[in-house]
Amino acid sequence: MKNKIIPSQQTQDDAMSIAKATKKPAQTKEQTKLIAQGIEKGIALYKKQQKEKSRQADKAKKKVQRTKRVENENRDEDPQPLTASKPNATKSSILPWSLLALSWIGFLIYASQTM
Numbered sequence: 001m002k003n004k005i006i007p008s009q010q011t012q013d014d015a016m017s018i019a020k021a022t023k024k025p026a027q028t029k030e031q032t033k034l035i036a037q038g039i040e041k042g043i044a045l046y047k048k049q050q051k052e053k054s055r056q057a058d059k060a061k062k063k064v065q066r067t068k069r070v071e072n073e074n075r076d077e078d079p080q081p082l083t084a085s086k087p088n089a090t091k092s093s094i095l096p097w098s099l100l101a102l103s104w105i106g107f108l109i110y111a112s113q114t115m
Contacts, residue, residue, distance in 0.1 A: 007040045015039035 007015070019036035 007044050011040055011043050012036070015043060 015036045016032075018039050019032050022035070023032055
């Protein structure tokens with residue numbers, strides 16, 4: 001079953017004004033009415049398509065928002081410990097300094113024995 005679309009009064013007026021604007025000299029009132037009805041159907045179809053596009057865009061927007069919200073919730077539940085990386089950095093910076101100190105101590109011991 002097809003739903004009959006009843007155009008608004010403004011749509012009917014717009015369609016009639018367009019039909020009158022494109023009227024041929026030998027055209028009858030009935031022909032003008034039929035043209036206006038065709039224009040009304042076209043306008044109604046256009047509005048229907050635009051509503052569908054709008055619905056699809058809203059669905060896509062909501063889906064993106066939902067996925068972002070889920071990602072944010074997952075990120076909040078399992079935060080990466082930032083303090084864990086600092087001790088590793090401290091340990092890795094201690095190693096070169098300790099090796100440098102050991103090499104100087106070894107050099108000083110070597111130099112003191114050879115004098």
